[in-house]
Amino acid sequence: MQQGKVPPCDSDKEHHSQGRRGMAETAATPSCSSRRGFLKEMGGLSIASLMGTAALLTNSDDAQAKTEWAEWFQGNYRLMTDEEKAQAKARLERRYSQEYGKPVMVDTTPAKEGVLFGYALNIQKCIGCRRCVKACVEENNQSRGNAQQIEWIRVVKMEKGKFTPEKMTQGYPDPIGIQVGGNAYSAAGVTLEGEHYYQPEKVPEQDAFYMPIACMQCEKPPCVKVCPVRTTYRDADGIVVIDYNWCIGCRQCIDACPYWARRFNWSTPNVPKAEMNPKTHYLGNRPRMKGVVEKCTFCIQRTRHGRYPACVEVCPVGARKFGNLLDPNSEVSRILERKSVFRLRADQNTYPKFFYFMD
Amino acid sequence: MNRYALNALAVTLVCLAASAVSAEDKPCFESRKGASEVTPHKLPNGVPSVKCSPTTGAVLWWGDPYDGTMPMGEMSPPGDYSKGQAVVKPREDKLGLLPVCGVACHNGSFPPPPKDKYPRPLAMHQDIVPDALKLQHGRGAIWCLDCHHPTQRNKLIDNFGDSIGFNEPQKLCGKCHGPILRDWRDGIHGKRTGEWASDGKKRWYVCTECHNPHDVQQGARNSGFAQIEPEPAPALPKGLKNADHERHKDHGTPHAGTPLLERLTSWLQHLRKRGATGTGRDASTLQ
Structure with missing residues (x-):
């Protein structure tokens, strides 16, 4: 909030205090222009005063106020007409351009016919350098800095298992016997105990492998099932997207996701103006507000225009592969055809479109 | 002041x-x-x-994945890559020493070609080829002139004695690593930037842009990649001082090295000791 980094909130607050001085006693001052704040306010307002505010806001010359007013009353993205989408796009572009001091483009390109995005990651190749994590932040305007750091990809360092023949033939102890591969005397195979915060001088380390995890873009996404406002949904090309404007911040989707792929903006995201990526998509990397959930969108602003996601391009070992699952010649289809592939937590019946493979 | x-x-x-x-x-x-x-x-x-x-x-x-690239050109055997527009970043102009070999170093006269291809200790050039003496590739079965052209020092050489440019090392590497070359051609192996469509324009990263051909084994790790410094770890959650909760000693499971049965018996002994004191606490702590 400091240094005027978040004009919508500040200007909004100012505006409200001017416009609604009369009912300041009844309504709690909104902390920010989030939907939640607005709804909370609504409870304390009478219709008459609301009408008064409406008149004040719509009559005012402040473009920002008008924008916010219209934003509050815009429909769910899926129900918007093309005209409404164009209006929303223009509104956001104006607001973001003003906010970040450079021309910001908000894309509303819909899914292409005959495209179903899929992702494959060679788990044998990954060296755990975390470049994908940082490239994602660079591309997708996540909050950075110490106050609130949001990263969509996490790389988990795992222990390499050992399957030795002598251990395989040993028996199990009688009273207890939880087997994690090999036998229960000593753990063999993968123990599924990962490290997120590993920081060695050099990667890859001996006897370790690395497992990057992000949104799996499930075909049956649990997050979509639980969303009470249906603001997150599976789009036609298989990407699970979020209309941030309709997110009420209930965070049920974060609970529902078995992959820990979603992140919550507890405070207003800190995206430095110089570092902000001005090529955005409405459902993807446009700047988020406080109190909404975000996650990987397969770089929707890039992939819907044909470009690889940022993490695919940055991977220095070529472990990340991306393509159209409906195209038999695509890289992903070829991997599914030829390589040993597994999906994370297949038992959850989420049908991820993110595949891990081995040579 | x-x-x-x-x-x-x-x-x-x-x-x-x-x-x-x-x-x-x-x-x-x-x-x-x-x-x-x-x-x-x-x-x-x-x-x-x-x-x-x-x-x-x-x-x-x-900003532009094709910056500084040139068309990859023909590759044999032809594969599906030809449908798309394949570009590579040329490396030859970066290899500064190569063009001067045979001119500057050897006073304009070419060094005599070696008599045979059998490995022998390198008598010279140890300073300009730092990897040469500790070649980690092929586990002793190959040496310099299996890949480098004996007379054209700015070229590589294939099995049939034809020269190969440094811009297209895949033609050389593929002669031993055939399955990997096939995967690379089909886009399964290796890095690409550009467009994801199978007929889209892509920049292809060639073998030596990711692997060091002189040190491809990388010691015991055998991962094919040199070790690099990782990007910083994510910030710790608020209130957490360090990440010791997830760091395991000697890089393994917690209690790695201790057999489960031993751990159980020590725990049982601990329980028995607690039972002997009569209370749930250790007697020493009460005083």
Whole structure:
């Protein structure tokens, strides 16, 4: 909030205090222009005063106020007409351009016919350098800095298992016997105990492998099932997207996701103006507000225009592969055809479109 | 006081300016450190050509994935890659020593070609080929002239004695690593940037842009990649002092090395001791 980094909130607050001085006693001052704040306010307002505010806001010359007013009353993205989408796009572009001091483009390109995005990651190749994590932040305007750091990809360092023949033939102890591969005397195979915060001088380390995890873009996404406002949904090309404007911040989707792929903006995201990526998509990397959930969108602003996601391009070992699952010649289809592939937590019946493979 | 303050300010400003300049001009590496360096510059549309990581100097973002590339050209046998537009970044112009060999070093006369291909200790060039004496490739079965042309020193050589340019090492590497070449041709192996469509324009990273051919085994790890510095770890959750909760001693499971039965018996002994004191606490702590 400091240094005027978040004009919508500040200007909004100012505006409200001017416009609604009369009912300041009844309504709690909104902390920010989030939907939640607005709804909370609504409870304390009478219709008459609301009408008064409406008149004040719509009559005012402040473009920002008008924008916010219209934003509050815009429909769910899926129900918007093309005209409404164009209006929303223009509104956001104006607001973001003003906010970040450079021309910001908000894309509303819909899914292409005959495209179903899929992702494959060679788990044998990954060296755990975390470049994908940082490239994602660079591309997708996540909050950075110490106050609130949001990263969509996490790389988990795992222990390499050992399957030795002598251990395989040993028996199990009688009273207890939880087997994690090999036998229960000593753990063999993968123990599924990962490290997120590993920081060695050099990667890859001996006897370790690395497992990057992000949104799996499930075909049956649990997050979509639980969303009470249906603001997150599976789009036609298989990407699970979020209309941030309709997110009420209930965070049920974060609970529902078995992959820990979603992140919550507890405070207003800190995206430095110089570092902000001005090529955005409405459902993807446009700047988020406080109190909404975000996650990987397969770089929707890039992939819907044909470009690889940022993490695919940055991977220095070529472990990340991306393509159209409906195209038999695509890289992903070829991997599914030829390589040993597994999906994370297949038992959850989420049908991820993110595949891990081995040579 | 004031003068000191001013001086300090001036020094700080100069330092800041210097760091800004160096950040702009400092080369970053794309995939393999030491062999895929690029220098950031502004593209015609005002976008930076690359954005680099401030901590490791690795490229994180490409403004134009085809910057500085050229068409890959023909490859045999033809594969599906030919449908798309394949471009590569030429490496030959970066290999500064190659063109001067046979001219400058040897006074214009070519060194006599070796009599045979059998490995023998290198008598010279140990300074300009640092990897030569500790070649980690092929586990002793290959040596220099299996890949490098004996007479045309700026070329590689294939099984049939035909020369291969340094821009297309896949033609050479594929002669032993056939399955990997097939995977690479089909886009399963190796790095691509550009468009995801199977007929889209892509920049193909060739073998030596990711692997060091002289040290491909990388010791016991045998991963094929040199070790690099990782990007910083994510910030710890608020209130957490360190990440010791997830760090395991000697890189393994907690209690790695201790057999489960031993752990159980020690735990049982601990329980029994607790039972003997009569209370749930250790007697010593009560005093």
